[in-house]
Amino acid sequence: MDSLEVDFIAERNGQREYYQVSASVLDPHTFDREITPLKQIQDNYPKAILTLDELSQEEDGIRQINIVDFLLHDGIV
Numbered sequence: 001m002d003s004l005e006v007d008f009i010a011e012r013n014g015q016r017e018y019y020q021v022s023a024s025v026l027d028p029h030t031f032d033r034e035i036t037p038l039k040q041i042q043d044n045y046p047k048a049i050l051t052l053d054e055l056s057q058e059e060d061g062i063r064q065i066n067i068v069d070f071l072l073h074d075g076i077v
Contacts, residue, residue, distance in 0.1 A: 004037040016045040017076060024053050025064060038062050046076045 008019040018038055025031040031049075038047040039060060047062045050070055057064045063076065070076070 004040055006037050006041070012075075016043070018045060018047040020049045021067075022049065022051050025049060025051050026053060026055070035059060035062055048076050 006018050007021045010017045010019065018041060020034040020038060022030060022034050025034055034049050038049070039062065041047065048070075049062065049064045050067045051064060052067060053064065054066060055064070056066065056069075065076065
C-alpha cells in the first residue's frame with residue numbers, strides 16, 4: 001500500500017493549514033490521490049488542494065483552490 005503524505009503544513013499565528021499541490025485534479029484518480037491524505041487528518045484546521053484548474057470545489061470541508069487566487073488572497077479564501 002502506498003504511504004500517504006501531505007505536501008505542505010503551514011503554521012501562522014498558532015493556526016495550522018494543510019496543503020496538497022497538483023497541476024490539475026480534473027482526473028478522478030488524481031483528485032482521489034490528492035484528497036485522501038487530507039481526509040485522514042483528524043483535526044479541524046483548514047485543508048486545501050491548490051491547482052491550476054479554474055474549477056473550485058469542496059469535499060468534506062477540503063477546498064480545491066486555484067493557485068493564482070490563493071496567492072492573490074494571501075491564503076485559503
